[in-house]
Amino acid sequence: MSARLDHQQVLDTIRSCLPADHQSAALHEPLFLGNEWKYVKDCIDTGWVSTAGEYVGRFEKMLAEYTGAKYAVAAVNGTAALHICLLVAGVRAGDEVLIPSLTFIATANAVNYCGAIPHFADSEERTLGLDPAALAVYLRDIAELRDGVCINRKTGRVIRAVMPMHTFGHPVDMDPLVDLCEEIHLALVEDAAESVGSYYKGRHTGLQGVIAGLSFNGNKTVTTGGGGAIITNDEKLARRAKHLTTTARTPRGYEFVHDEVGFNYRLPNLNAALGVAQLEELPAFVARKRRLTARYAAAFRGVSGARMFTEAPFAKSNYWLNVLLLDESDVRARNALLDFLNANGIGARPVWNLMHELPLYADCPRMNLPVATNLAARIVNIPSSVFLSD
């Protein structure tokens, strides 16, 4: 069908896009060139290293300003943020939550932490994320509204929510998903862990649904070391998220009063200090990442058997991790390329194994997943660090 991939040509093409002093490059490394050391040192100098400290509030305020969200609540990592998002959106034990099978395991685990069941949906090649049209067709077949609640007729369980994930920074086509969720009464919660700095139709990702979780892990576009956040425009949800992430303690002077089982999910000040410095750099980082991708995309036009994945017309992506999309869906051919690139000092990796193929989630309900299955064997991530754009 397609021309055979020339490994040496792929390697040379990648290298032609990298600076002369980075002809070997890891997949993604953080970059600290602003106030990171100054702010972290300030935490140590003043003794404010843990969850009480002014950088946590500053980080939340900056994040709300940058994304345009009314509220931001910092969390200890992205997985914890997603857990809280699902809880405050109303997900309960025994519910089903629709998520893509093509995602990092945190999406599925967050559902599991609620005692809920992941229900796997297919992806589309245009966005690498959830396919709203295929999902609508599927749900019209297996689901129905009973007393205003969406029921899976096959399992008898409530389908409570949908959690799309913006893969490698590329926004899912949200408008049709918003419509579908309104029609069949599903809570729309976004896994925006990878899409800090990505926009859907001019609006930051994470604000199309009711609430969203972000990640600031060490390999993400900007980092707090480990960390995450929740963003929402809903005051009640924001207040409840803050409450649940801070052990559900109610203010009562010196006393320790907790009104439910909460979580110790608050981000420490040390991490928030790093985050404040990183958020100062974020607009410049996104611009540089987009430049690197443009360079890759132009260079790979001359290569047969693969192309660079680029954003949909409605999207402005942060291009967190660059995607070289192979023509052929063949795991062995993909792995041979990965072996060759890594042996030559180019950090490259495949996309995650599909969630429904992991033994721990193999028994979960799912729709047919032809596109996710096809994409899983074709995606190769190549070096994407901000400083590679120099």
Ligand SMILES: *Cc1c(COP(=O)(O)O)cnc(C)c1O
């Ligand atoms: C990074 C990531 C998360 C959150 O990860 P943490 O390491 O817990 O911050 C969640 N979902 C996806 C898709 C991710 O890539």
